[in-house]
Amino acid sequence: MRRLVAVDLAACFLLLVQYLLGMAVNVYIVLPGKHPGAGASNYFAGAASGVAWAISSGPGWVAAHAALGLALVVAAIAGVVLTWGRGSRAGTTLSVLGALAVIGAGFNGASFLNYGHAFSSMIMATLWALAIACYGAGALLAARSR
Numbered sequence: 001m002r003r004l005v006a007v008d009l010a011a012c013f014l015l016l017v018q019y020l021l022g023m024a025v026n027v028y029i030v031l032p033g034k035h036p037g038a039g040a041s042n043y044f045a046g047a048a049s050g051v052a053w054a055i056s057s058g059p060g061w062v063a064a065h066a067a068l069g070l071a072l073v074v075a076a077i078a079g080v081v082l083t084w085g086r087g088s089r090a091g092t093t094l095s096v097l098g099a100l101a102v103i104g105a106g107f108n109g110a111s112f113l114n115y116g117h118a119f120s121s122m123i124m125a126t127l128w129a130l131a132i133a134c135y136g137a138g139a140l141l142a143a144r145s146r
Contacts, residue, residue, distance in 0.1 A: 001142050004091065007079050008139035011098065014072055015132045021065040022128075026121075029059050037114045047110035054113060066113075069106050076102040076131075083138075091141050098134030101127040 032038075036053040040046020054066040076099035083095040105127035112120035 001145055004079075004082060004086075004142040005139050007075075007082055008095075008135045008142060011072070011075060011079060011135040012132055012139065014068065014075065015102075015128060015135065018065065018068050018072060019128060021061060021068060022124075024061045025059075025065050029061055031062070031113065031116070033116075037110075040114055043111075046114050047107065050114045051110055062113075066109070069109055072102050073099075073106055079135075079138075088141065088145060091138055091145075094134045094138040094141065098131045098138065101131035101134060105131065 035050065035058070037046040037048070037050025040049065051066050051070070054062045055070075056063075058066070076095075079095045080092075080099050083092045085092075105124045108120045108124040108127065111117065112124065
């Protein structure tokens with residue numbers, strides 16, 4: 001359980017860093033209208049191209065935001081693996097919901113990058129809030145069950 005508390009608290013911290021990076025992108029960066037993946041007709045191919053461009057050639061804040069987003073997806077999946085069959089049903093549910101929120105936020109981030117629709121940014125922010133709530137509640141639940 002101690003490891004689960006640490007993972008959930010680390011996820012909350014990384015989500016807070018991700019939020020701050022996203023705010024820096026929102027305030028200081030204007031994304032170019034043309035980049036790999038922009039306006040792609042195939043969403044998934046465009047998302048992969050857009051995120052690869054953002055990390056390798058995009059503005060620094062965008063690159064950091066996208067790279068941390070991918071790291072958060074990996075950490076979220078690791079959190080699910082850690083809780084699966086070892087934690088309580090509620091802890092596993094919170095971990096799965098948190099991971100789905102992180103993945104959904106990532107897809108909406110890629111949508112915003114490639115298509116520029118404000119609703120994608122709003123969905124990303126909403127899913128961020130759900131993810132941090134899930135990981136915070138998961139950390140409290142795991143700490144209480146110790």
